[in-house]
Amino acid sequence: MFKYVLKRVLISVVTVLIILAVLFTMLHSMxxxxxxxxxxxxxxxxxxxxxxxxxxPLPVQFVNYLKAxxxxxxxxxxxxxxxxxIASLLRARIMVSIRIGVQAVALGTLIGLLMGxxxxxxxxxxxxxxxxxxxxxxxAFPSYVFAMAMSYFIGFRLGWLPLLYSxxxxxxxxxxxxxxxxxxxxxxxxxxxxxxxxxxxxSDYMLLADSKGISSFRLLGVHGLRNALIPIxxxxxxxxxxxxxxxxxxxxxxxxxxxxxxxVSAIQFNDYxxxxxxxxxxxxxxxxxxxxxxxxxxxxxPRIRLAKxxxxx
Numbered sequence: 001m002f003k004y005v006l007k008r009v010l011i012s013v014v015t016v017l018i019i020l021a022v023l024f025t026m027l028h029s030m031x032x033x034x035x036x037x038x039x040x041x042x043x044x045x046x047x048x049x050x051x052x053x054x055x056x057p058l059p060v061q062f063v064n065y066l067k068a069x070x071x072x073x074x075x076x077x078x079x080x081x082x083x084x085x086i087a088s089l090l091r092a093r094i095m096v097s098i099r100i101g102v103q104a105v106a107l108g109t110l111i112g113l114l115m116g117x118x119x120x121x122x123x124x125x126x127x128x129x130x131x132x133x134x135x136x137x138x139x140a141f142p143s144y145v146f147a148m149a150m151s152y153f154i155g156f157r158l159g160w161l162p163l164l165y166s167x168x169x170x171x172x173x174x175x176x177x178x179x180x181x182x183x184x185x186x187x188x189x190x191x192x193x194x195x196x197x198x199x200x201x202x203s204d205y206m207l208l209a210d211s212k213g214i215s216s217f218r219l220l221g222v223h224g225l226r227n228a229l230i231p232i233x234x235x236x237x238x239x240x241x242x243x244x245x246x247x248x249x250x251x252x253x254x255x256x257x258x259x260x261x262x263x264v265s266a267i268q269f270n271d272y273x274x275x276x277x278x279x280x281x282x283x284x285x286x287x288x289x290x291x292x293x294x295x296x297x298x299x300x301x302p303r304i305r306l307a308k309x310x311x312x313x
Contacts, residue, residue, distance in 0.1 A: 005291070005294075005295065008291055008294060009291070012287040012288075012291060015283070015287060016280070016283050016284065016287065017066075019279065019283050020062075020066070020276065020279075020280060020283075021062060023275070023276060023279055024058075024061075024062050024065065024272075024276065025058065025062075027270070027272050027275060027276070028058055028061070028272070030270065034054075034078035034079050034269065034270045034271055034272060035048045035049070035078070052076075052078065065276070069280070072087065073085075073087075074086035074087055074090075074273060074276070074277040074280075075273035075277075076273065077089055077271055077273060077274055078269075078270075078271050078272070078273065079266075079269040079270070079271045080262070080265055080266060080269060080271050080274060086273050086274060086277045087277075089262070089274065090259065090262075090277060090278070090281065092257070093257055093258055093259045093262055094258075094259050094281065096165075096256060096257055096258050097251075097256075097258035097259050097260065099174065100174050100177050100178055100181065100243075100256065100258070101181070101240070101242075101243035102243075103174060103178040103182075104177075104178045104179075104181035104182040104185065104243045105182070105185055105236070105239070105240050105243050107178060107179070107182040107186070108181075108182035108183070108184070108185030108186035108188075108189060109185060109186075109189050109236065111182070111186045111190075112185065112186040112187065112188065112189025112190040112193060113189055113190075113193050113225075113232075115131040115134065115135070115186070115190040115193070115194075116131070116189060116190040116191070116192065116193020116194040116195075116196075116197060117193060117194075117197055117225070118131065119131035119132065119190070119193075119194040120193070120194045120197035120198045120201060121197075121201075123198065128194075131190055131194065132194075134186075134187065134190070135186075135187040135188075135190045135191045135194075136187070137183075137187070138183040138184055138186055138187025138188075138190075139184065139187045139188065139191070141183070142184075142249075143180050143181050143183060143184055143247055143249070143250055144180070144247070144249040144250055144253060146179070146180040146183050147176065147177065147180035147181075147249070147250045147253045147254065148253060150176045150179065150180055151163060151176060151253060151254070154176060155176060161173075161175050161176055163254075164254060164255040165177075165254050165255050165256045165257070173254070176254065177250055177251075177254050177256060180250055181243055181247055181250055182243075184239070185236070185239050185243065188235055188236075188239065189232055189235075189236065192231055192232050192235055193228060193232055196228035196231055196232065197225070197228050199228075200228050233293055234293065237289050237290055237292075237293040238286070238289075238290075240289055241282070241285050241286045241289050247260060248260040248261060248263075248264060259278055259281070262274065262278060263275065263278045263279075266278065
């Protein structure tokens with residue numbers, strides 16, 4: 001297992017470098033520059049590019065950027081907040097996005113699992129139909145639809161929760177964004193949990209375990225849910241990263257200072273360093289989550305762990 005994890009880590013490092021190289025090339029190939037202000041003369045623009053090292057050949061710029069990045073220096077913002085270190089710019093924003101994303105994943109997964117299990121245990125009943133309808137609605141409607149509906153009815157009409165995000169009342173300000181973002185993950189987990197639990201509960205080994213007089217709680221939790229978790233964990237991995245890095249539209253609706261809106265602004269203004277830093281964070285988070293998922297496979301099902309150990313030898 002150790003060799004397999006080490007191999008995956010090395011592959012992940014190479015993947016991040018390739019992503020950064022491709023994105024670095026694409027950004028610098030785009031028309032324009034961070035200094036597109038009409039008030040700036042051509043000489044001033046050239047001086048600014050020389051100041052920030054943008055006048056050097058592209059391979060040299062990329063190598064210099066990697067060296068600085070490895071030491072924790074992501075450079076400074078050219079446009080959004082001039083000369084502000086990217087690390088400081090990201091620090092406050094990323095924690096807001098991660099907090100709301102983690103809350104949304106946790107809430108959606110918990111409720112989705114409960115709905116899926118109940119629907120599987122009560123097949124063709126009212127509860128099964130209700131869970132199916134809720135799952136279809138959660139998948140069919142984007143998260144911003146729920147966000148706007150909650151903002152109007154709960155925030156504006158009833159006044160129960162803040163309409164816009166406020167650092168002074170961060171706990172209550174994250175309730176509506178969390179619920180709206182959790183709807184898709186809840187619906188997805190519920191659908192997968194129901195399908196997998198129905199299949200698992202009808203398998204021969206579950207019928208054998210039931211005939212041995214194993215308690216319903218142990219039968220469901222230890223034997224049933226554990227075998228149904230693998231596809232659920234698989235589908236949750238990319239969804240977790242997406243929610244943790246923020247939803248742009250939801251952030252705009254609730255005026256959340258997250259990294260999703262920061263990325264769009266950086267792309268619009270050709271703020272190269274900010275775009276690269278945000279994408280680097282995205283890549284690290286995605287690859288880390290996928291690595292954790294691979295490890296969880298071995299924890300959930302020992303057969304997968306043994307197969308990976310055999311493959312790595």
